[in-house]
Amino acid sequence: MDFASPKAVRTAGLVFAAVGAVQGFFFLFGMRSGSPHALHDGVMLAGGIALLAAGFALLHQKRAIENTPCSRVRSVAMGFAELTGCARARTPVIAPLSGTSCVFYRFRIEEEQSSSRGGSSWKTVDQGQSADWFDLDDGTGTITVDPDGVEAELGRDYYTIGRSDGFLARRQRCSEWRVQIGETITVVGTVRALRSLARERQEAIHDRLVALKRDPAKLRAFDANHDGQISTEEWGNAVRVVQDDVLRAAVAAKPGPPQDDLIVARGDAETTFVISDQGQRAIVRTLSIKAGIALAAGAALTVAGAASLFARPGAGGTGIPW
Secondary structure (H helix, E strand, O other), rough: OOOOOOOHHHHHHHHHHHHHHHHHHHHHHOOOOOHHHHHHHHHHHHHHOOOHHHHHHHHHHHHHOOOOOOOHHHHHHOEEEEEEEEEEEOOEOOOOOOOEEEEEEEEEEEEEEEEEOEEEEEEEEEEEEOOEEEEEEEEOOEEEOOOOOEEEEEEEEEEEEEOOOOOOOEEEEEEEEEEEEOOEEEEEEEEOOOHHHHHHHHHHHHHHHHHOOOOOHHHHHOOOOOOOOOHHHHHHHHHHHHHHHHHHHHHHHHOOOOOEEOOOOOOOOOOOOOEEEEHHHHHHHHHHHHHHHHHHHHHHHHHHHHHHHOOOOOOOOOOOOO
């Protein structure tokens, strides 16, 4: 799930606006004594609702992928599709942590943080993934992959723990995931045309008509009454002849792999876009686990936060003792 998407941002905004409204209601009606605890309850409630939203989004992704059969590049239709094939490089791509040549990478750098209670945790200080296009070849054809905004379900290829530079260096944990050149992967996303065949034919007709106007010898062939002038009717005949020639040339062209004609990327209506080094079953299983955890944790936090929040205004304060 992309938490930076407009839908996710709107959802988060509505959640926190609702929590703020509840807090303001308590404050205006004189329930100030429990406001710090109520704030904790509101944060827990907001976190639970956000997890529920994430869980349902993951569940939607899982069902969309599960209900989409694997297609061949040669016969793939426009729209949401699943494709499996070998990754081919279009431009040189070098993974930043390992320095390995690949077609796609994702990396994360975490830094160890110490807490006041003597414990430690890891905080992400840098992360990212490549955006260079690459090709997917399944033997029947080749399709371009635009990895911008993709969710990469890949096995980790590089992992180190060491200290960063500097006098007060902290431990850093570096992870990297890659799609190697020639590796078999599964891509689930939205297929669309890079070029419009209709527009290409219009451009071809236009170019031929311009060339015809500049060639008096060829233009005389359409002067039916031999008066040295091309009338409107005679020019209409020339246009029809050129259109027929372009159409016959298109029909006679041998069908081949749709190299550079199609691209698979993140869609506008269906935003599910996944690259995996495993098959559909593995993707569905991973999404099922993530959705189950998010829904269970979200439900628990939402119920606990709401119960504690709305119990505080009563006498005795029966909310969670933060």
